[in-house]
Amino acid sequence: MQKIFEEVSLLGFGCMRLPQKNGAIDYEAAEKLVDMALEGGITYFDTAYYYHDQTSESFLGKALTARHPRDQYTIATKLPLSVVQEADDLERVLDLQLKRLNTSYVDFYLCHGLSADAYFNKFKPMGVEAFLKRMVKAGKIRYYGFSTHDKPEGLKQLIDDAEWDFVQIQLNYLDWTELDAKTAYQHLVDKDIPVVVMEPVRGGGLANLADGPRQLLERRFGGQSAASIALRWVGSLPGVKVVLSGMTEPYQMEENLDTFSPFVPLTEADKLAVANIVTALKSLPVIPCTACNYCNVCPNDISIPRIFARYNNYVMFERPEELIAPYERFIGEGHRAEDCEACGICVPFCPQSIDIPGWMQRVVEKREEIRQER
Template sequence: MLYRKNPKNGKELSILGYGCLRFTKKGGVIDQKKAEEEMKAAIENGVNYFDTAYTYHGSEVCLGKFLAKGYRDKVNIATKLPHYYIKTIEDMEKCFEEQLQRLQTDHIEYYLMHMLNDAATWKRLTDLGMEAWIAGKKAEGKIENIGFSFHGATEQFIKIIDAYDWDFCQIQFNYMDEHSQAGLRGLQYAAGKGLPVIIMEPLRGGRLVQGLPESAKRVFEKTTPKRSPAEWGLRWVWNHPEVTVILSGMNEIEQVEENVRIASEAKADSLSKEELDVFEQVKQEINKKIKVPCTGCAYCMPCPQGVDIPGCFSAYNMRYTDGWYAGFKTYFMCTTLRKNQTNASKCVGCGKCEQHCPQSIPIRQKLKEVRQHMEGPVYHVGRFVAKHTRKD
């Protein structure tokens, strides 16, 4: 197992982290025995970072039961506060104490604001007293590092980074999201601030493995050295020296073994130009399915109405490259689950964006398509539920 140092405190973290969202379930509940066998194999092979969340049903309890069997001092626990449920300091306290109980521990090494997608939401939390609450928990030794996970556009990510003295952050990053979400620019910005960066969705939830078009699979198959699409994808992320840990939701022993093997070999800046060219070929094959030729350059931004134009187009394209659910989930998280929504239907057709687009995309027309295809009945039901659930 290779390790990279947390630049904030010098501690070594395994470059492979265990994502605890996708434990195998049996009869609707986590298969504890199977999950423990997989987690044990990971720890025995050097994995020391385990990521869960309050809202991952049963995950914190499963992890806590396992770690209580003598493994607690071998790992760093990362879990997340569902700030969207939080209305008062008392809510924070109640949730945090419940998490400690679930995890059977008295402290959390890496604690995150879950899906903190815009600076306005962080402002709401600071107005509630979040900064003082965090300081108190750190002073008590109950929280070692504070961070946030993020789904949104680069500009908002940078604003959040600059809004507080964070200890780490977590972003989605893979070869298809190089210029969407926080993207390469966000990754480099956070690392430039001295933050360890944790990567989620390095394979887009497996869609860059099972969901690849046959033409893209053939590109990998004919390339030497012979590697699976999963190995190619993971190596691409680890090739970036700014990356600290990659999370993988492993739910088979074979996945643990394969990922551990790769994580014992994959070093930063190790891919050759020829290998990097392979990813460009694969992306070309995937992009043949896209609906909008947006490169994510963001020259069209800012929109006077607050529309996240590149984010809307990225999710819309994902609908056709990764499937309806993946596109819808990304669209909803990145435009709607935030204090100031940025969805396509906010467009009033002013046309300012089109004056700056180097791709000459008819942005107004394409945003109408996004609204038509992404904001159907399911979207409106979800938006209604979110509006009445969030504590804004």
């Protein structure tokens, strides 16, 4: 099964964070990135039905397939699970995606954000595996897999129940232990399933480290960027076949191409240095939330783990903006720290014994402090 990635570049271009102008894809700037990617040896282009308000696939149809020979690259896109309500929707949606992409086939087709729950309760009864196999025979897709944010045990259920050509997971040197990505990765390696990695730099967080971790990185790696070390750490794992990077600026493309041309795996001493960086990151004054969701008893449905994750990103990566724009984008009104009534109902449910109301108040105060400094 590993052979399907033999001629695919280790660095993949994730088309979820393309340059924008006036709220839409900046075609001229994004087209230049596509050309840079191809010239630099990237052959894996990853998109999805939803990306850029459903315009990413169409962009690739114009910037990639309409301008470059189809045998020079591979395309990965994803089945939008929320759009599929019945079996007849499966091929209808795929045909729409092929039309957007201006191609007769997709090389890598993924069930987008699949969980064990969704698979066993909805998509297995719908016959999704039989559909995917039928599309392979029809020549509309070459290989199929899924992307997932499910826990390792959910992932294992998925790969034990059906045959998958590859799987895409979130993996980086911090989530290796924080989200137990190590176990998820090992489940895939044990079954000889190729791994495609998303969020290798944790949404850009591992590119901007706080002072302590940054000093450790500079001591070992000198002038190499934090982002390049994060990418090399992931790419050094033998089961990883593609490392996706959502590049928005030409300098990011240039730096990543330099990192992978040629790719130099981390040494054991390098990996030890990265482990020390992880220890330093975890020693920062973060909220010890593991996102177990036991606190979801909140009568106001406060997004407790999400709020704490934004706060922790602010602390670990010195990114005050985490508590402003991303916070407000991903945490809906009425479910924010400001809406906590400090009733304390959630506190006994927390395995980490976190003072949830106290931390909620601290988040509110920090958000106000950041606003005043701007």
